[in-house]
Amino acid sequence: MKELVLRPLEQPACGLSAESISCDVFAGKSVEEIEALEVYSGNRRRRLGDFFSVSGEAGDTPGETRIVIEGDVPRTKWIGRGMSAGEILVKGSTGMYTGAWMRGGRILVQGSVDSFAGMMMSGGELEVQGDAGDYLGCAYRGEWRGMRGGSILVHGNAGTEAGHCLSGGRVTVMGRAESFAGVRMRSGLLVLGSAESRVGAQMTGGSIVVLSRTEMLPSFELVDRVSSPEIEGVSFEGVFEVYAGDLAERNPKGRVYLKVE
Amino acid sequence: MRVTHRDVVCSFCGTLCDDIEVDVEDGRIAEVRHACRIGTTKFLSASRHEHRLLKPMVRENGRLKEVSLEEAVERAAEILAGAQRPLLYGWSSTSCEAQSVGIELAEVLGGVIDNTSTVCHGPSTIAVHEAGFISCTLGEVKNRADLVIYWGANPMHAHPRHLSRYSIYPRGYFRERGHQDRTLVVVDVRRTDTARLAQKFVRVQPGRDYELISALRAVVNGRKLPMDEVAGVSREDIEELAEMMKSCSFGVLFFGMGLTQSPGRHRNIDNAICLVRDLNTYTKFVIMPMRGHYNVVGFSEVLSWQAGFPFAVDFSKGYAWYNPGETTANDVLQRGECDAMLVVASDPVSNFPKPSVENMLKMPIVAIDVHPTPTTMVADVVIPAAIAGIEVEGTAYRMDVVPLRLRKVVEPPEGVLSDVEVLQRILERVKEIKG
Numbered sequence: 179m180k181e182l183v184l185r186p187l188e189q190p191a192c193g194l195s196a197e198s199i200s201c202d203v204f205a206g207k208s209v210e211e212i213e214a215l216e217v218y219s220g221n222r223r224r225r226l227g228d229f230f231s232v233s234g235e236a237g238d239t240p241g242e243t244r245i246v247i248e249g250d251v252p253r254t255k256w257i258g259r260g261m262s263a264g265e266i267l268v269k270g271s272t273g274m275y276t277g278a279w280m281r282g283g284r285i286l287v288q289g290s291v292d293s294f295a296g297m298m299m300s301g302g303e304l305e306v307q308g309d310a311g312d313y314l315g316c317a318y319r320g321e322w323r324g325m326r327g328g329s330i331l332v333h334g335n336a337g338t339e340a341g342h343c344l345s346g347g348r349v350t351v352m353g354r355a356e357s358f359a360g361v362r363m364r365s366g367l368l369v370l371g372s373a374e375s376r377v378g379a380q381m382t383g384g385s386i387v388v389l390s391r392t393e394m395l396p397s398f399e400l401v402d403r404v405s406s407p408e409i410e411g412v413s414f415e416g417v418f419e420v421y422a423g424d425l426a427e428r429n430p431k432g433r434v435y436l437k438v439e
Numbered sequence: 440m441r442v443t444h445r446d447v448v449c450s451f452c453g454t455l456c457d458d459i460e461v462d463v464e465d466g467r468i469a470e471v472r473h474a475c476r477i478g479t480t481k482f483l484s485a486s487r488h489e490h491r492l493l494k495p496m497v498r499e500n501g502r503l504k505e506v507s508l509e510e511a512v513e514r515a516a517e518i519l520a521g522a523q524r525p526l527l528y529g530w531s532s533t534s535c536e537a538q539s540v541g542i543e544l545a546e547v548l549g550g551v552i553d554n555t556s557t558v559c560h561g562p563s564t565i566a567v568h569e570a571g572f573i574s575c576t577l578g579e580v581k582n583r584a585d586l587v588i589y590w591g592a593n594p595m596h597a598h599p600r601h602l603s604r605y606s607i608y609p610r611g612y613f614r615e616r617g618h619q620d621r622t623l624v625v626v627d628v629r630r631t632d633t634a635r636l637a638q639k640f641v642r643v644q645p646g647r648d649y650e651l652i653s654a655l656r657a658v659v660n661g662r663k664l665p666m667d668e669v670a671g672v673s674r675e676d677i678e679e680l681a682e683m684m685k686s687c688s689f690g691v692l693f694f695g696m697g698l699t700q701s702p703g704r705h706r707n708i709d710n711a712i713c714l715v716r717d718l719n720t721y722t723k724f725v726i727m728p729m730r731g732h733y734n735v736v737g738f739s740e741v742l743s744w745q746a747g748f749p750f751a752v753d754f755s756k757g758y759a760w761y762n763p764g765e766t767t768a769n770d771v772l773q774r775g776e777c778d779a780m781l782v783v784a785s786d787p788v789s790n791f792p793k794p795s796v797e798n799m800l801k802m803p804i805v806a807i808d809v810h811p812t813p814t815t816m817v818a819d820v821v822i823p824a825a826i827a828g829i830e831v832e833g834t835a836y837r838m839d840v841v842p843l844r845l846r847k848v849v850e851p852p853e854g855v856l857s858d859v860e861v862l863q864r865i866l867e868r869v870k871e872i873k874g
Contacts (some may be wrong), residue, residue, distance in 0.1 A: 192524040193776045195756060220523030220778070221549025221755040274765055293764055312764065319762060320568030343569075358706055362569065376649060379706065380713070396669045397653040397662070426656035426713070 179265070180237040181244045182212070184230040186270075189253040192220035193273065194229055197256040199247075201240040201264025201283060209233065229254075240264040240283065247272075250289060258285045261302065274311070277304040280328065293337065299347065301328040312337035312356075315349040322362060325349070341368040344384060348410070360386045363432065367410040381424050381432035385409050389416075389437045398423035398434060409435060441469065444848045449478040450532070450828025453730030453838035454598045454605075461848045468829075468849055475599035484810075485829045485849060492811055492823035493852050503821060508854070512861070515781070515805040515820045516868035522779035522803075524755055525550035528768050529785030531732035533824075534833025534845060537858035538734075538741045541783060544866045546746070546754045547873060551777060553751045553768040554738040555731075555785055562699040563728045564739065564749050565763055566708035573715050575691070575725045576839045577604075582611035583723075586687035588624040590711070591648065591697020592729045595632040601729070602636070606693070613689075622683065626651070627697060641680060644671035649703040652710040655681055659717050690724040699728075727839060733828070736836035772798045780804045781865075783858060784824070786812040807861055824858045825851030831859075 182204055197203075198215040207215075213227030226232070230247075237243035241263035250270030251257070258266050260279040268276075271289030278297040290308030296315040310332045316339060317324030324343030335353035341360045350369040351359070355377075360368045363381040370377070372390040379395060387409055402420035406413065417439035424430050447459040456478065462470040467486040471479045484490055495511035496503040506514075519525050527545045530538050531554050545552035556564065580587070587606045594601040602608055607618050614620040625634040626641045626648075634640040643651050647670035654669040658681040664674050684690055692715055698707045711726060718724035730736050739749035746752045748761035751768070764770060768787070771777045772795040779802050788796055789812065799817070806818035815821045827833045828845035836842050851857070856864075 190523075191775055192778060193774070218756050220776075221757075222523055294762070319565065322569055357702070361706065362709075376703070376706070379649070379653070380710065395653050396650055396664060396666060397657040399662075399665065424653070425662050426653045426660065426710070428660060428717075 179242050179244050180235045181246060182209075182232065182234040182236050184232055184245065184247045186247070186249045186251050186254075187229055187231060189251060190219040190229070191253075194219050194251075194254045195256055196226065196229075196254050197259045198226060199245065199254070199257045199266070200259055200261045201237075201243040201245060201266065202260065202262055204236040204245060205240045205243045205264070206238050207236050209235075212236065237264070252292065255292075258283075261285070271308065277302070277330075280304065282328075290334065296325060296328075296330045296349075298325065299328045299330070300326045301347075303328060304330045306330075306332045306334070309334035309353070310336040310340070310351070312339060313342055314340040314351070315344060315347075316341075317343035317345075323364070324362075325366070340370070341366075341386075344368055348412075360384070360434075367412065369412075378421075378423060378432055378434045380427060381430065381434075382427050383431045385433045385435065387414060387418070387435045387437075391436055391438060394421055394434065394436075395424065395426075397426040399425060403438075404435075407435065409433075440464070444846065447846045447848060448828060448835065448843050449474050449481070450733045450826070450835060450845055451478045451481045452598050452733055453735060454601050455733055455835060455837040455843055456600050456604060457843055463848055466849060477599065482829060485826050488852055490810055491852060491855075492808060492815065492821060493855065495823065496821040498819040503818075508822070508856070508864075511820050511822050512864045512868055515822065515865050516872055518779050518803045518805055518819065519544075519548055519550070519781060519865070520869045520872040522548070522550070522777070524771075524777045525779045525781060526768060526771055526777040527552040527781045527783070528554070528787060529783040530554040530738045531556070531735035532784040532827075533734065533858045534827040534831070534835060535734065535737040535741050535842075536833050537783070537827070537862055538738050539745065540859055540862040540866060541781075542742055542745045542752075544781075544862060544869065545752070546759075547866065547869055549755045549757065551751070551753045551755065551766055551768075551771055552742070553766070553771075554735060554742075556735050556739065556750050557763075557767045557769060558700075558790065559696065559731055559735065560699055560728045561750055561763060561767065562705035563694075563708045565705040566712055570709045570712040570716070572712060573719065573725050574727050574839065576841055577606075577837065579689075579725075580691050580727075581605050581609050581614075583613050583689040584611075584691045585614065585620060586622050586624065586683060586690040588626065588684075588690070588692045589633055589637075589729075590626040590692060590694045591699075591701070592693055592695025593627070593631040593633045594693070594729060595636070597695070597731065598729060601693075602633075606691070607636070622687070624680065624683065639680070639683070641672055641676060646702040647671065648698055648701060648707050649710055651677070652707065652714055655684075656710065656714050656717055659685060659714065659721075684718050684724065685721040687722055687724075690718065690722065692724070692726045693729050694726070695729040730838035734835040736838060736840055737834065737842070740836055740840070740842075769795050775801075778802050782806045782808075782814050782818070783862070784808060786814045788813040788817055805865075807858060822861050823852075823855045824861055825855050827858065830855075831857040833857075833859075
């Protein structure tokens with residue numbers, strides 16, 4: 179695997195829309211071609227090289243390409259958009275839409291990601307060592323089939339609506355998720371260290387595991403108590419209360435597991 | 440000589456009453472009949488020029504100075520055309536014709552355009568994307584509704600003629616005895632003046648509406664609630680309300696800021712729409728937002744025709760991109776992602792959260808308005824405008840998405856143009872600068 183290093187020069191106040199930072203786009207290109215790739219700062223079309231110094235070498239295919247971003251890029255949006263293979267390592271924090279529509283490969287962010295990370299993801303791995311903003315692994319507005327595959331792991335906390343409309347794959351937040359985690363979820367697995375409120379609201383399928391007690395909505399029913407269960411192919415230690423819901427919906431098949439011991 | 444204009448449309452709130460009578464004497468509005476106190480005051484304010492903006496102004500050395508319209512338009516066009524990400528905000532208290540020019544201006548500039556629904560019923564719009572929408576016209580409410588619910592809305596104060604024109608008091612085709620043929624239910628956190636008129640008032644704990652809607656849905660869908668109360672409402676009350684909703688022949692749920700701007704926001708509306716959907720298994724039930732500004736609905740309509748999305752559209756990459764949370768006015772402002780603002784017929788300095796206003800104060804602002812406001816006071820360019828619906832004609836959409844023609848009853852102050860004309864002049868100049 180060949181490595182390409184991007185060193186941030188400046189982060190524009192108006193935000194940087196950098197859909198081109200992806201192994202699929204970089205593969206087979208020279209450093210000069212990569213520097214000339216199109217990015218947008220507000221309504222100004224600029225070159226990627228205006229905001230990053232580029233060095234190293236890209237692989238011939240996305241799978242042979244590894245991108246390292248050396249530092250914080252909190253205003254750079256769309257890193258790894260639609261990526262199908264390869265690796266991106268960010269030694270800092272990223273802006274919105276990190277890994278959106280991602281299909282394969284791996285993104286590791288050592289800092290935090292802003293909102294809408296992993297939106298509409300269908301494959302690959304997104305790992306965040308810091309926190310995530312709102313709408314982690316969500317569906318785009320108006321789409322009720324959200325993330326369909328792949329996995330997201332956040333070591334810190336997540337904002338509201340993590341796993342919104344989740345329709346497959348796995349989202350794990352080791353810290354605390356704000357309200358409406360797993361809202362309108364249809365299938366897949368959502369694991370939360372703790373949850374603020376309204377977990378699993380309007381869910382019709384899939385499983386949510388919360389590793390601490392949380393208040394459930396009135397439309398969930400306590401149906402069972404299990405110890406060391408296997409949920410969606412993953413084993414969990416401890417005793418869990420099992421809630422069925424969301425009973426506000428018709429024929430709901432969702433399950434929420436709350437760890438109580 | 441006194442001239443009476445009949446069937447004038449009131450351009451204040453989303454109820455858009457179209458039965459107003461306005462007497463004009465010597466070119467000034469002398470008397471207004473049929474309008475509520477708010478609408479009457481708006482009509483009368485048009486002729487009180489001491490409350491109006493009358494001259495274009497440009498800020499020089501920290502002070503606003505009167506200039507010619509040409510100079511103000513030139514300065515506005517320079518500010519907007521020079522910006523990397525201008526934000527064009529307001530739009531809900533002007534005509535569709537002005538909104539249409541504003542949207543073209545946003546596209547030519549490569550800016551972000553958003554209207555007041557971003558701090559109002561934007562959450563309703565987001566919910567509609569996910570849950571759909573089951574609604575009707577206010578005429579259908581008047582002729583058919585026998586159960587009327589106001590949830591988180593207080594029309595006695597915000598839409599004073601809503602109950603008398605459409606929902607409770609009028610005699611309708613199938614409701615010949617008016618209010619005697621209807622039941623009024625109010626759900627709110629306090630006993631409002633609307634709640635005092637209701638046959639049933641349900642007091643919900645603040646911020647717990649979502650739980651109450653979920654419980655209602657569970658009961659409507661045939662479940663037995665395992666707890667004695669939800670959100671401060673007893674199980675018996677929830678079951679009674681669910682039964683009232685299922686057994687009516689035409690129910691309508693009107694909702695306001697109490698649902699859209701309390702914890703849960705668009706999720707509250709999503710759940711409420713799903714409740715109404717569920718109720719249609721048993722009876723006919725519809726839902727309608729209590730829209731505030733008289734043409735806030737029009738903006739969503741016009742933006743949807745021209746850009747495909749109802750609010751918060753970002754044209755910065757040359758195409759329309761929509762994602763509330765990123766492209767909404769307060770998100771753009773609080774992240775400091777815009778560098779100039781055009782404010783039309785709105786006062787965000789008074790109404791936006793402090794972090795947004797703090798960032799607004801750091802950037803040049805162009806304001807087009809009829810009255811001085813805190814926003815025009817901090818603006819760098821201020822251009823006065825005529826009042827749509829009083830001094831210029833135009834189109835506006837009622838809260839049930841019915842378009843009505845705004846009338847002109849008096850002349851605007853001398854030299855004051857309509858929003859449409861001001862915006863067209865700025866657009867022409869911006870096109871010249873942008874080449």
